[in-house]
Each structure stands twice: as C-alpha cells, then as structure tokens.
Amino acid sequence: MKRIRPLLAIGLFGFAVSVSAARLDFGKTTHAVLPNGLAVVIIERHEIPLVELLAVVKGGSSMDPPGKAGLTSLTVEGLRRGAGSRGAMEMEEAIDALGAELSTQTGRDDSRVGLNLLSKDLPSGLDLLADLLQRPRFEVSEVEKQRSQTLARIEEEKDDPGSVATLHFTSALFDLHPYAHPTEGTRSTVSKLSREELVSQHAEWFVPENVELVIVGDVAAPAALAAVTSRFGAWARKSPPRIDLPAPAAPQARSVQLLDKPDATQSQVCIGGIGIPRSDPSWEALVLANTALGGGFTSRLEEKLRVDMSLTYGVGSVMPADRQSGPLFLQTFTPTETTRKIIDAAFEVLTRFRAEGPTAEELERARGYRSGVLAIRLQYPRAVADSLADEWVFGLPLDSLATTLDRYDAVTLPQAKAAALRYTTADALIVVLGKAQTVKPQLTGLGPITVEPYTREP
Amino acid sequence: VKRVGVGGGLLLAALVAAGQTRPERAQTRQLPVARTVLPDGLTVLTLEDHSLPSIAILIHFKVGSKNEVPGITGISHLFEHMMFNGSEKFPPKAFDHIIEAGGGYSDGQTDRDWTVYWEEFSPATLGKVLELEADRMRALKLDDQNIEQERGIVINERLVSYDNLIQGTMQERLWSEAFLASPYRWDAIGWIADLRKGIHLEDAKRYFRAYYTPNNAVMAIVGDFATAPTLDMVRALWANVPGSEAPRPVLDSEPPQWGEKRVIVEKEAQAPLLMVGYKTPGFTGARAADIPALEVLGTILGSGRSSPLYRRLVHDTGLCTEVSVDVPSMAMTALATFTLQLAPTKETAKVEAELYAILKKFQTDGVSAGELARAKNQIEVQFLRRLVGNSGRARAIAYYEALRGGWKAMYEELEAYQRTTPEDVRRVAWRYFVASNRTVAVLTPETPADAVDFGQIDAESKPAPQ
Numbered sequence: 001m002k003r004i005r006p007l008l009a010i011g012l013f014g015f016a017v018s019v020s021a022a023r024l025d026f027g028k029t030t031h032a033v034l035p036n037g038l039a040v041v042i043i044e045r046h047e048i049p050l051v052e053l054l055a056v057v058k059g060g061s062s063m064d065p066p067g068k069a070g071l072t073s074l075t076v077e078g079l080r081r082g083a084g085s086r087g088a089m090e091m092e093e094a095i096d097a098l099g100a101e102l103s104t105q106t107g108r109d110d111s112r113v114g115l116n117l118l119s120k121d122l123p124s125g126l127d128l129l130a131d132l133l134q135r136p137r138f139e140v141s142e143v144e145k146q147r148s149q150t151l152a153r154i155e156e157e158k159d160d161p162g163s164v165a166t167l168h169f170t171s172a173l174f175d176l177h178p179y180a181h182p183t184e185g186t187r188s189t190v191s192k193l194s195r196e197e198l199v200s201q202h203a204e205w206f207v208p209e210n211v212e213l214v215i216v217g218d219v220a221a222p223a224a225l226a227a228v229t230s231r232f233g234a235w236a237r238k239s240p241p242r243i244d245l246p247a248p249a250a251p252q253a254r255s256v257q258l259l260d261k262p263d264a265t266q267s268q269v270c271i272g273g274i275g276i277p278r279s280d281p282s283w284e285a286l287v288l289a290n291t292a293l294g295g296g297f298t299s300r301l302e303e304k305l306r307v308d309m310s311l312t313y314g315v316g317s318v319m320p321a322d323r324q325s326g327p328l329f330l331q332t333f334t335p336t337e338t339t340r341k342i343i344d345a346a347f348e349v350l351t352r353f354r355a356e357g358p359t360a361e362e363l364e365r366a367r368g369y370r371s372g373v374l375a376i377r378l379q380y381p382r383a384v385a386d387s388l389a390d391e392w393v394f395g396l397p398l399d400s401l402a403t404t405l406d407r408y409d410a411v412t413l414p415q416a417k418a419a420a421l422r423y424t425t426a427d428a429l430i431v432v433l434g435k436a437q438t439v440k441p442q443l444t445g446l447g448p449i450t451v452e453p454y455t456r457e458p
Numbered sequence: 459v460k461r462v463g464v465g466g467g468l469l470l471a472a473l474v475a476a477g478q479t480r481p482e483r484a485q486t487r488q489l490p491v492a493r494t495v496l497p498d499g500l501t502v503l504t505l506e507d508h509s510l511p512s513i514a515i516l517i518h519f520k521v522g523s524k525n526e527v528p529g530i531t532g533i534s535h536l537f538e539h540m541m542f543n544g545s546e547k548f549p550p551k552a553f554d555h556i557i558e559a560g561g562g563y564s565d566g567q568t569d570r571d572w573t574v575y576w577e578e579f580s581p582a583t584l585g586k587v588l589e590l591e592a593d594r595m596r597a598l599k600l601d602d603q604n605i606e607q608e609r610g611i612v613i614n615e616r617l618v619s620y621d622n623l624i625q626g627t628m629q630e631r632l633w634s635e636a637f638l639a640s641p642y643r644w645d646a647i648g649w650i651a652d653l654r655k656g657i658h659l660e661d662a663k664r665y666f667r668a669y670y671t672p673n674n675a676v677m678a679i680v681g682d683f684a685t686a687p688t689l690d691m692v693r694a695l696w697a698n699v700p701g702s703e704a705p706r707p708v709l710d711s712e713p714p715q716w717g718e719k720r721v722i723v724e725k726e727a728q729a730p731l732l733m734v735g736y737k738t739p740g741f742t743g744a745r746a747a748d749i750p751a752l753e754v755l756g757t758i759l760g761s762g763r764s765s766p767l768y769r770r771l772v773h774d775t776g777l778c779t780e781v782s783v784d785v786p787s788m789a790m791t792a793l794a795t796f797t798l799q800l801a802p803t804k805e806t807a808k809v810e811a812e813l814y815a816i817l818k819k820f821q822t823d824g825v826s827a828g829e830l831a832r833a834k835n836q837i838e839v840q841f842l843r844r845l846v847g848n849s850g851r852a853r854a855i856a857y858y859e860a861l862r863g864g865w866k867a868m869y870e871e872l873e874a875y876q877r878t879t880p881e882d883v884r885r886v887a888w889r890y891f892v893a894s895n896r897t898v899a900v901l902t903p904e905t906p907a908d909a910v911d912f913g914q915i916d917a918e919s920k921p922a923p924q
Contacts, residue, residue, distance in 0.1 A: 025509070025510070026510065045509075047507070047509060047846075048842050048845055048846050049842065050839070050842055050843065050846065088773070089763075089764060089769060089773065092762065092763035092764035092768075092769075093764040093832075095762065095763075095764070096761070096762035096763070096764040096765070096832050096836065097764075097828070097831070097832050097835065098835060098839075099832070099835030099836040099837075099838060099839035099840075100839070101839075116839075116843070117839065118835075118838075118839060118842075145773065145776060148776050148801070149772070149776065149779055149801075152729065152776075152779045152801040152802055153779055155728040155729060155802045156728050156729050156779060156799065156802070158728045159623075159624050159727055159728050159729075160623070161622065263726045264622065265617055265621065265622060266614075266617050266618060266622055296554070296558045296563060297542075297554040297558065297563070297564075298551065298554045298555050298558045298559075303551075306611065307551065307607075310607055310610040310611055310614075312611075312614060313611040313612075313614050313615045313618075314618075333614075333618060334614070335614065335617065364559070365555070365558060365559040368558075368559045368560060368561045368580070369558045369559065369561055369562070370561075371561050371580070372512065372560065372561015372562045372578075372579055372580040373561065373562065373563065375510045375511050375512040375561070375580065376510075376512050376562065376563075376578045376847075376848075376849075378510055379509075379510055379512065379846070379847040379848060380846060380847055381846065
C-alpha cells in the first residue's frame, strides 16, 4: 500500500501542512513535510506538562550488510555518544540536567530515538535531537567502549532463556533472509565493525527524506513546527537508500531445534512460522484471530495451557508488525517434565483453530478487546508516537491509526476464519530451550531434532 | 509550604531551595480528585478524565507479604491469582471474560507492603466491573480445587522469575540475608516449601476475612465516567459487603545490624553480579524525614548516564554493563540497593572498592549545586510520568491515600524532594551508607561443567546426586 501524503498546501512555513481531526481522538494532529523531505507529525496533548519526541529512521537490522549484523544497532546507539559540540559525557549531562530520558532502539525495519522531557524544555530537547541525528561524532574511543559493552551485553543476554529462545527461533525461521539478523549482532560480527562503517551507515541512512519526527505532548503545533524547522530545515537533502527486501520463504517441513541448558528446570518453547506484512489488507483480521487464539487471558491457548492444564503461567501468540512477512508464533514455558505435554496441547489448540477458526462469539470478544486496548494504549504519548511512526515506516495511509476501530468493525467471520489458516502446524518450526538430557527423549515423533548448546552464536 | 489558589484549583508552588540553580520550576497542578468514605469503611477516590473512552479501577488492599508469617509465606501473592477465579455470583473465568470482551484487561501486583488489583476497560462495562469487584470482596470463591490450580501456576512463576533468573535469585538472597527479624526478609513470591505444602484452604479463608475487606481497602476510579451516578452504584453494591476489625499492625521488629553481612551465590551465569544494600528508614519510623534526602542521593548517584556510578563503572572503566540504585519508600526499615552488573571477566572485589570510593567521596565532599538540581529535575519528571494514563494516576492516588495519610501526600513528598539541601544529602550519606549497615550479595558464576545438580528447588522429586 502506498503512503499518500495530502498536499493541502497551507503555506504556513512555505511547505505543505495538513490538519485533520482524528476519529479516535488522541489529540489534534498536524502533518508536515519540510522542503528537504523530513516528515513531521505533531499531536497536541495538554493533560501533563511533558512532551515525547520520537525520530524514526527507515533502516533497521535487516539493512545490515551481509556479515555485518549489528551495524545499524551500533550506529543508532552511538548517536548519543557525542554529537555536535558535545562529547559523550557532555551529551549525557545535558540530557540528565533536563531530567530527560533518551532511548534508542533498532528493530528489523527501522530504528527509533526517543526523548521524553518537560514540555517547557522542548527547544533544548530539539537542540539535542538535531545534534544526535545530524552531527554524531562516532569518536574512536567511544566506539571501542560501545563495542565492549555490546559484547558484554550479548553474553549477559544468555542469562535470559526466554529471549535466547526467541532470538534463536527468529534466526532459524528466517535462515538466509535479512530478518534473521540478530539486532545487536554476534560476537564475531561486532568484534569486526569499524568506526568508518558506522560513519558511512549513518551518512547513508540518516537523510531527511528517510526520517520522520513525531512530537506528542503539551505543545502548540505552530510553535513546535517552527522550532523543528529552525533546527532541521538546513539538513542537506540527499536521496535515501533503496530498500530491497525479498519476501521470506516459509519452512517446508516440521523440525525441532533443541537448545541444551543443562541446569534448566524449565523449558522455553516457541512454535510457529511466517506471518504477513503489516501493510497486508488482512492485517486486522489476523489481529482479531490472533487475539482469539493467544491474546489476553481468555484466549484458547490461555484457557487450555494455563487455566485448564496448569502447565504454565504465560502463553501468548505473537505477531510483530514488519514491512515484509514477520514471524507468527506462540511462546510459552513449562517445567522440564511437562515439555512434551505442553507442545502436544499447543498443537491440539492450533490444529482445531486452523480447522474451525474463531467462533462468532470469540470474534466479537476479540473486537471489543482490541478496540478497548487501543484506547488504553493511546493514553501514553510514546505509544501514540510509535503508532504514528509505524504508519510512516510501513507505508500506511495517514489516518490509519485514527481509523483502526473502523477496520476492526469491518472484519467478518469468514475473513477471521481465513486468517486462522495462517497458523502452520504441519510445517511449524519448534524451538525448545531446556535440559536436553530430560527433554530430548520427550520430543520423539515431532520431526527431525537438532541439539545445540544454548550459548551457540546465532 | 506555599499554596496558592488559582481558578478554583490548587496550585502548588514548589519551594525554591537555597542555592538552587534553577528557580523557575514547573508548577504542578493538583489532580481534581474527590474522596468519599462509605459506611463499611471503603474509601473511594474518583477522578474524571474524558480525553479517551477508557476507565481504570484500582483497589489497593493494605496487605502484603509483611503481613504473612513463616509457613504461609507467599499467600498474599497467591491471592493475586485466586482473585480472578470466581466469586459467589460469578463463575471462574467470568472476570476475565467480561473485562476482555469489554475492551480491557485486569491485573494484580503484590509487594511487601501492599497488594493492588486493577482493570482498564471501555466505559460501557463500568457497571459490570463494579459488580464483579463488589462480589469478589464480599464472597470470593475459595476451595481446594481453586487453591491447587493456582498453587501450580505460582510455583511455575517462582521457578521462572526467581530460581531460574539470576536477578530474582540475588534480590531474594540479599533481602533474606539483610533482615533478621523483619517480615521483609522473605520476598512476596514466598518460599517454595510454603507454596508447595504450607498454605491450606483454612489459611486462605482466614487471611481473606482479615485483610480483603472494605475498611482495609482504597478504591480509585479514574477516566471517562460521571462521578455522581458511579458513586450511587458503588454505595448500592457495597451496602452488604461486610467490614472487619482493623487488622493487627505489623511491628518493625528489625534489630540494629551491628556489622557487615555477606552472602555468596554460586550459580550458572555469563557474568558476575554484585548487589549492595544499606538499611534505610521506613516511612512509619522515627527517621522517616531522612527518606527524601536518601532518594535524592540515590538519584544523584545512579540516575542517568552522567551519574557518577554510570560514568565511572560503565563508561570510563568498562567494569560494569549496567548499574542501578533503588531507594525504596517502604513502611518499615528497608534496603537501599545498588545493583551492579559486571562485564563478563571483571572482578567483583574491584567493583565493590570502586563503589565504596564513590560513596566516600560524597560523604567527604558533599554534592554540587548542579548535581542537586539535576536530581530534582529527574525526580520531578519521574513524578509527572507516573501520572500519565488512568491506571498510573489510580495507582498513585490510591497508594498515598492508603499508606501515606492521604492522596495529597504525593505533592507534599514532591515538595520535600525539592526542599532537600546539600547538607541533608551529606548527612544521610554519612548516617546510612556505612559498612556496619551494609549487606553484600555476590554472584560467582559457574560454568555448566562446574554445576553440581543438588540443592535444587525441585530436589525432593529427583534422585540424589551421583
């Protein structure tokens, strides 16, 4: 789906501005595009004297060049380590003096820099953000510090079995596709990345046309837009890189990957396959079907695995939003002894869900749930900012967030049943992280089993 | 305290502390909260906000793991699960079904001092949610089947978040080592043996009658509703929910520490972890007035990357990958905790020495005006962040109403932070951050090859180690 930017041309600052009254009222919305191509969205929310700034860049871990996993993440995290006239610690002092919170994150398709601060400090916040995005220094000594911290973190994350299992599931599922890249990179790739590579990654991806700035909070749009223009207007225009991302291939047969953690008393389990892109017209139908299957506390998976069988206290079906088809999988954990039991129970639920789809009652409940949860989420400025950033990154229409409820309302039972067929059982990838000595004998008959130590590099 | 009335609302101008570098401070407008006390003792706080079609209801029960006794530890948290399994008028699962179909979720959280239950949902479901809440406070379903089912789930939760998660294990061991007599020595999750075999149906029934009563609770309703008709519904629904005698207060029984304590944890991990705790006063104790200065000091030491702990231990030396400081506000003597996540090959002794050198520097040199101003800004922004969203507001006002003498106490606390002087900070640094008041927990990582399979939490179901 192509993103359409309405050029209703109100010549406030000599460039296109449009103001729309949102149907889901999360605040007055102003869209603008600066002459250099930088997209700006401002949402006015006056309840609390805070403002949330979010810069989103179309460029995530899937754009890391082959063999350079972690490059985008390292570049984005490196922005705060000195920019403009400030060295790394001067930058941190400036952020902390405002009581502000700065966050950076890199996903598969995009990267985000968020800054939350008192609304009266908006000009100072924009000064910092302008330096971070346009003038990062990437000093050698800071890159080295960042490298060793990243390497240490990669090691430490192995202490969190849940995220190790998810990471392994994703990398095994996407295999040679760029979505397989571990966001932070691996020990071997991060060890080799150079300062020059960070500088060129920044120069290539951080160009105005490839960035959207979202501002949500206690601000007046005209003043905020003027403040943005004075700090970002002179950022040189340059063609953004082409994003060429193939559709990922789904697995052709069921297989089991067992990650051996000899001291584990619990098994982490991921089961699933490939889903659909965020821009797919059937996205909302799958959201509602997924809610009935494994969202909230009244889903089929919760009722069967948690409530009826007491095998776990957490199970969910996950469908992250991605530009291409992302993963679609369920995640749970259980004591080592009941590993096979929970896998069988999960397949029983999946098989039945595929065959029947959600009932009319389940669909209505999912619709009510998702609609209400959206209103809850939109109380939070960061959630509003992230949703608007999603619109831009995934090329959705500009009123996509405001009209979400209409699309939930439009999903029919046959559409939801069709969406249920997305859950693969015959070709599912099963990843288990647990004590192999006890777990492996339980897994016979599910498909070919590969056993590896859980500390393996992805 | 300077209060200025403006336009019918109260504006609170935070005092400008002597030597403060930034005199114009954002004025914090008090929330227009209404307070009603029902005949059965239930305190109801209401706060309308019509910006989005959503409501949060939160019930704060003045009970937590500090009210437990050995043998039934973890029972408060076990209730957090049983509260969703039906009451006299509603079958099991009704709670979740009604709330989720009504566009929302429900949740609970148990701490050492308190337990909160809350839900957020679309406005049309308000009446039904109030009915559910009143009925479970009046007649929660408690039977053997119910308890056995949730027992299994809670044991699983303990395995995941404590026994199989280093941070959980370390946190639990630090507090149990630090406290001798205080019920704070066990975590709200409870000991595994009590979860498995200690808690019985009769314990649960007694506990419910003692603590989960209107007079021991505060209910906050925040969001898109009209106060008057809602209060009418609440009065009608709670008319026959019985109150009880006021629960017996829990004594702060912790004796003076008289010397450093140390606990070593040997577990498989990728990197060492160090936790250092110092006993700090409770807000019901004689030294409650020291808490704001302690929190300011904790913020100066460890909040943000320009803080001395991050700068020295993470940025400059690379000894740690993550540092944090937690100064808890709790009813009784508590534990201010430094959590220092070391980089994989670094030594805890070295990091420990670095931490003590930083603390020593603050005791000797005091804090700068810039550091103090930075911490006050961070605290103010943090305060405002907690008030974004209906559930955050409900949580804050109910907490201060239940435990701190009234919901407006949150503004008084903010003022106390802003009044803190460099002298206050130095004084508390000397008084509390001393070796004799310290408990240290050290994680020594084992590789899988060293790990011996005994002493595990599920040892009783396994053969003896070979």
